[in-house]
Amino acid sequence: MTTSGSEDGQGNKSSLATADELAVLERRIDGWLKAAQAANPLIAAVERSEDDAVRWFVRVFGEEKDVWTAWLTLGQRTLAFETYVLPAPERNQAQFYQHLLRRNHQLRGLAFEIGEEDAVFLAGSLPVSSVSEDAVDWILGSLWVAVELCFRPALRIGFISAPR
Numbered sequence: 001m002t003t004s005g006s007e008d009g010q011g012n013k014s015s016l017a018t019a020d021e022l023a024v025l026e027r028r029i030d031g032w033l034k035a036a037q038a039a040n041p042l043i044a045a046v047e048r049s050e051d052d053a054v055r056w057f058v059r060v061f062g063e064e065k066d067v068w069t070a071w072l073t074l075g076q077r078t079l080a081f082e083t084y085v086l087p088a089p090e091r092n093q094a095q096f097y098q099h100l101l102r103r104n105h106q107l108r109g110l111a112f113e114i115g116e117e118d119a120v121f122l123a124g125s126l127p128v129s130s131v132s133e134d135a136v137d138w139i140l141g142s143l144w145v146a147v148e149l150c151f152r153p154a155l156r157i158g159f160i161s162a163p164r
Helices: 019-039 093-106 133-158
Strands: 005-007 013-015 043-048 054-061 067-074 078-086 111-114 120-127
Touching: 019 043, 019 054, 019 067, 019 133, 054 133, 067 133, 078 133, 093 111, 093 133, 120 133
Parallel strands: none
Antiparallel strands: 005 013, 043 054, 054 067, 067 078, 078 120, 111 120
């Protein structure tokens, strides 16, 4: 990695990876995700983006939320990851967002965010220098746990038709 650094959005210094380093890391992530899919029945599918972005879509089976997708995007400084959780709430907006903010306090390395059309996402990033097979496993496991713990309560708070 080069020594030129900047912050990764979470206050961590991250180095700018060269094109060759990114190509090697991209191949490694491909392999790690294929191995994870073969070993873990909760991973339904792993696909790659068809555009110019270096991005993977990992479809995951859950219990509280039946299926969700993790997006992993490799950049020159970070591996960003996110998943869509819920649309904007239909009711109890203050209580809904308060619930998610309180959950944010308990999360490490990822956070609830408001995205397009006020939808709720879970997102985070790691410096490319920290990306390893264990880190990819941590990303998928952390997203899975956070979705499982937060989805049903947030659904009950924010949506009229939510199961009780």
